[in-house]
Amino acid sequence: MTELDSLWEAIQNALRESTAEVTYTNLIAPAKAVSLVNNRLTIQLPTENHLDFWQDNLINKVRQLLYSQTGQPIEPIFILANGISQPVPTVAPTAQTSYETPLNPEYTFENFIEGRSNQMAYASAFAASEQPGGLYNPLLIYGGVGLGKTHLMQAIANNMLTHNPNARIKYVTSETFVNDYVNSIKNRSQEQFRQEYRNLDALLVDDVQFFASKGETQLEFFNTFNVLHDNNKQIVLTADQNPKQIPNLTERLVSRFVWGVPVEITSPELETRIAILQSKAEEEHIQAPNEVLNYIASKVNTNVRELEGALMRVRVFAELQKQPLTPQIAAEALQGLGFATETTLSIDLIQKKVAAYFNINQSDITGKKRSQNIVVPRQIAMYLSRELTDSSLPKIGKEFGGKDHTTVLHAIDKIEKNISSDSGLEKDLKNLRDELQV
Numbered sequence: 235m236t237e238l239d240s241l242w243e244a245i246q247n248a249l250r251e252s253t254a255e256v257t258y259t260n261l262i263a264p265a266k267a268v269s270l271v272n273n274r275l276t277i278q279l280p281t282e283n284h285l286d287f288w289q290d291n292l293i294n295k296v297r298q299l300l301y302s303q304t305g306q307p308i309e310p311i312f313i314l315a316n317g318i319s320q321p322v323p324t325v326a327p328t329a330q331t332s333y334e335t336p337l338n339p340e341y342t343f344e345n346f347i348e349g350r351s352n353q354m355a356y357a358s359a360f361a362a363s364e365q366p367g368g369l370y371n372p373l374l375i376y377g378g379v380g381l382g383k384t385h386l387m388q389a390i391a392n393n394m395l396t397h398n399p400n401a402r403i404k405y406v407t408s409e410t411f412v413n414d415y416v417n418s419i420k421n422r423s424q425e426q427f428r429q430e431y432r433n434l435d436a437l438l439v440d441d442v443q444f445f446a447s448k449g450e451t452q453l454e455f456f457n458t459f460n461v462l463h464d465n466n467k468q469i470v471l472t473a474d475q476n477p478k479q480i481p482n483l484t485e486r487l488v489s490r491f492v493w494g495v496p497v498e499i500t501s502p503e504l505e506t507r508i509a510i511l512q513s514k515a516e517e518e519h520i521q522a523p524n525e526v527l528n529y530i531a532s533k534v535n536t537n538v539r540e541l542e543g544a545l546m547r548v549r550v551f552a553e554l555q556k557q558p559l560t561p562q563i564a565a566e567a568l569q570g571l572g573f574a575t576e577t578t579l580s581i582d583l584i585q586k587k588v589a590a591y592f593n594i595n596q597s598d599i600t601g602k603k604r605s606q607n608i609v610v611p612r613q614i615a616m617y618l619s620r621e622l623t624d625s626s627l628p629k630i631g632k633e634f635g636g637k638d639h640t641t642v643l644h645a646i647d648k649i650e651k652n653i654s655s656d657s658g659l660e661k662d663l664k665n666l667r668d669e670l671q672v
């Protein structure tokens with residue numbers, strides 16, 4: 235047995251121990267380690283479904299396992315098997331038309347961290363799972379990559395199954411739906427395809443944007459949708475953007491998609507990013523001081539997948555250097571990845587943006603004028619400075635023209651109290667956060 239083979243066997247065995255057997259057999263066992271060169275382990279996967287699964291769920295774990303096996307920070311690289319080197323299947327096609335994508339039991343509501351960016355989506359998903367086929371039907375969750383759409387979608391299924399272990403739930407990506415449909419035409423098993431997709435308590439379809447331009451499949455999905463919906467069966471969909479903006483989706487499909495409640499997930503704000511890291515660190519038994527988590531959260535503001543990846547990278551790096559986890563070590567670990575070089579948000583920048591947003595001067599923000607059109611932007615700028623920087627109240631006071639920290643505290647209190655009753659204020663804060671890109 236080569237070194238690569240025995241390393242791979244150890245990784246597969248470790249993955250097997252922490253995974254349901256069905257998931258292991260379908261999604262993990264078919265992976266092959268092809269080469270280990272320059273601390274890069276190339277792993278070959280048979281289909282795009284496998285690729286998605288490994289990328290979404292296993293990459294961090296594999297990094298950790300590789301590190302614990304070898305003491306080296308080895309990066310897994312995934313490739314798809316090309317048709318030529320793949321052995322041609324010798325089994326005759328069976329009547330089975332559908333490829334089942336198993337649910338990830340770790341995607342639950344309990345370990346999903348709520349924040350402003352995902353509150354609506356979380357609440358709607360939870361409601362749909364408690365009362366399938368009710369008000370939130372269909373439920374469409376949309377937003378950018380790595381923001382938790384699949385997690386929430388599968389949490390719905392997992393929660394439904396705890397209430398009713400016999401619930402018939404199907405989770406597929408839209409690509410799987412397309413493939414199943416195409417195969418059913420090829421194998422003349424359309425009747426069975428329809429049985430499989432229409433005889434359900436809940437149908438979950440991930441990434442419906444891939445239906446774009448697939449005219450015939452769109453019609454089939456439209457019919458599937460109608461049958462399920464007419465029978466009050468739950469439908470949950472995700473997309474990478476608002477379906478109204480997806481080109482080449484038929485009007486009638488778009489109108490169905492947004493029938494129920496389309497909810498958006500946006501990038502998590504700083505506090506949520508910190509909370510996600512805390513929860514992840516706990517889950518993975520990583521002893522990381524808060525200052526390290528704050529540091530990572532302040533640098534990685536793109537999406538949750540990258541946030542989790544950054545935490546793992548920092549951990550492996552510290553272990554490799556035999557150093558305790560500190561912000562300095564975290565900075566070194568993230569260097570070169572485009573995170574550590576980003577400028578941190580400064581109070582000065584926040585003041586400039588707020589001033590421009592409200593059409594006033596920065597000197598008004600830091601000055602003493604008491605007119606309402608200046609006081610409110612000033613309080614907003616103080617509030618955002620507290621939320622988005624690590625600065626203490628006295629430091630913020632100082633940067634706002636030498637004000638006392640109690641003035642800052644008062645401003646923050648005032649904004650916090652008004653947020654829930656003043657939707658204009660909430661909108662202003664959201665717009666400003668967007669402009670500041672946090």
Ligand SMILES: Nc1ncnc2c1ncn2[C@@H]1O[C@H](COP(=O)(O)OP(=O)(O)OP(=O)(O)O)[C@@H](O)[C@H]1O
Nearest residue numbers: 290345346347378379380381382383384385538539
């Ligand atoms: N709010 C959250 N709390 C805890 N974990 C989260 C949260 N949001 C996302 N995650 C985690 O981030 C990772 C990526 O999430 P997920 O795969 O659900 O994203 P997605 O929006 O479906 O992305 P894509 O469109 O790329 O498939 C997962 O490991 C998920 O558990």
